[in-house]
Amino acid sequence: MKEITVKSNIRPYKVYMDNDLNKLYLALSENKIKNTDKFIIITDSKVYSIYKKNIKSFMRKFHYDIFVMDEGEENKSYKTIDRIYKFLIENNCDRNTVLFALGGGIVGDITGYVAATYMRGIRYVSIPTTLLSQVDSSVGGKVAYNLNNVKNVIGTFYDPTFVFISVNFLKTLEEKEFINGLCEVIKYGVIKKQEILKYITDNLKGILELENDKLLHIVKECIKIKSEVVESDYNDLGYRNILNFGHTVGHGIEIDSNHKVSHGIAVALGMLVAIKISEDKLNLNESFYEELETLYKKINIPTTYKVDNRKGFLYSINHDKKMENNKIKFTLLEDINKCLTKIEVDEEEILKAIDKSIGRNF
Numbered sequence: 001m002k003e004i005t006v007k008s009n010i011r012p013y014k015v016y017m018d019n020d021l022n023k024l025y026l027a028l029s030e031n032k033i034k035n036t037d038k039f040i041i042i043t044d045s046k047v048y049s050i051y052k053k054n055i056k057s058f059m060r061k062f063h064y065d066i067f068v069m070d071e072g073e074e075n076k077s078y079k080t081i082d083r084i085y086k087f088l089i090e091n092n093c094d095r096n097t098v099l100f101a102l103g104g105g106i107v108g109d110i111t112g113y114v115a116a117t118y119m120r121g122i123r124y125v126s127i128p129t130t131l132l133s134q135v136d137s138s139v140g141g142k143v144a145y146n147l148n149n150v151k152n153v154i155g156t157f158y159d160p161t162f163v164f165i166s167v168n169f170l171k172t173l174e175e176k177e178f179i180n181g182l183c184e185v186i187k188y189g190v191i192k193k194q195e196i197l198k199y200i201t202d203n204l205k206g207i208l209e210l211e212n213d214k215l216l217h218i219v220k221e222c223i224k225i226k227s228e229v230v231e232s233d234y235n236d237l238g239y240r241n242i243l244n245f246g247h248t249v250g251h252g253i254e255i256d257s258n259h260k261v262s263h264g265i266a267v268a269l270g271m272l273v274a275i276k277i278s279e280d281k282l283n284l285n286e287s288f289y290e291e292l293e294t295l296y297k298k299i300n301i302p303t304t305y306k307v308d309n310r311k312g313f314l315y316s317i318n319h320d321k322k323m324e325n326n327k328i329k330f331t332l333l334e335d336i337n338k339c340l341t342k343i344e345v346d347e348e349e350i351l352k353a354i355d356k357s358i359g360r361n362f
């Protein structure tokens with residue numbers, strides 16, 4: 001079983017990676033979680049419908065109950081959390097209860113928040129089932145829910161007892177969700193490790209055909225990067241901002257398109273704009289833009305987006321929670337894998353970069 005230890009602020013925890021779900025038993029015992037503990041599986045309706053039988057078979061040795069939340073971002077709410085708290089109380093859950101977060105980033109964030117707050121904190125095990133949650137949200141301790149359409153505005157930092165990743169889960173993922181996650185993988189290649197981009201280019205067929213060894217390789221590389229970044233800046237006060245590369249304009253695209261453009265694609269487009277701004281402000285070599293655009297085209301990731309309402313678009317960007325003092329701050333690239341954070345960029349510079357990048361064919 002492959003494993004990476006994440007040295008968090010509170011205590012280190014392991015991320016195990018294996019395709020054999022039975023290895024999860026080993027991980028439980030290594031982390032002193034006993035068969036006699038009480039388990040609550042938290043999952044969403046879609047994951048439950050696909051994995052119902054597997055859950056039953058795997059959990060036959062345990063005392064457990066299941067809470068199934070509706071899938072979708074609109075359910076990442078206090079209403080869901082309140083229902084889970086009540087479910088835990090009704091099922092006599094105490095401080096020996098262990099929660100299993102079985103699902104994508106939404107289930108992970110919700111379960112982590114409940115674990116952090118129920119009885120002042122109980123254990124939870126993260127079993128991420130989307131590519132995005134495997135390479136990103138399962139590590140780093142950010143747990144949160146949305147309030148009044150503001151994403152992740154209520155939350156805290158709380159780590160799982162351990163993370164167990166099986167890339168086999170990705171076999172049932174819809175293609176658009178896989179591509180969403182792949183955009184985040186590309187982001188790691190841009191901000192931190194160019195070899196990831198080369199690996200994707202050289203192994204694209206195998207990756208898109210979901211070959212286990214290829215998937216495991218990219219997941220492991222991304223977890224390594226995410227854990228290094230988080231270890232340096234757990235509370236997200238500076239360096240961790242590099243993970244937001246592409247997210248500022250990406251956020252604007254998500255809002256402008258009324259969420260028709262998914263998060264991953266929006267970030268991918270946002271990265272192209274951030275690269276153009278980086279060329280203008282930090283003299284980033286122009287060849288990198290073309291390299292990335294070529295990779296997007298091979299994967300069928302869009303490279304263009306039309307901004308009709310520029311004022312509204314900038315307004316969306318301005319309302320991104322990463323803003324400070326009414327200035328638009330970007331994470332930019334000085335060179336490939338060399339990020340600078342909190343660089344002030346004005347509206348003119350953003351619009352100019354959009355016209356020269358994702359907006360140039362309109």
Ligand SMILES: NC(=O)c1ccc[n+]([C@@H]2O[C@H](COP(=O)([O-])OP(=O)(O)OC[C@H]3O[C@@H](n4cnc5c(N)ncnc54)[C@H](O)[C@@H]3O)[C@@H](O)[C@H]2O)c1
Nearest residue numbers: 046047071104105106107129130132133137142169172173
């Ligand atoms: N905590 C963090 O650091 C962090 C980082 C990035 C994103 N996030 C959060 O993560 C969320 C997005 O996560 P996501 O992209 O995983 O979305 P998600 O949890 O909504 O999952 C996407 C879809 O895939 C389905 N699904 C999950 N696993 C599946 C499987 N194995 N087979 C088939 N279908 C499956 C889900 O039911 C859902 O419909 C957002 O709420 C975002 O804010 C958190």
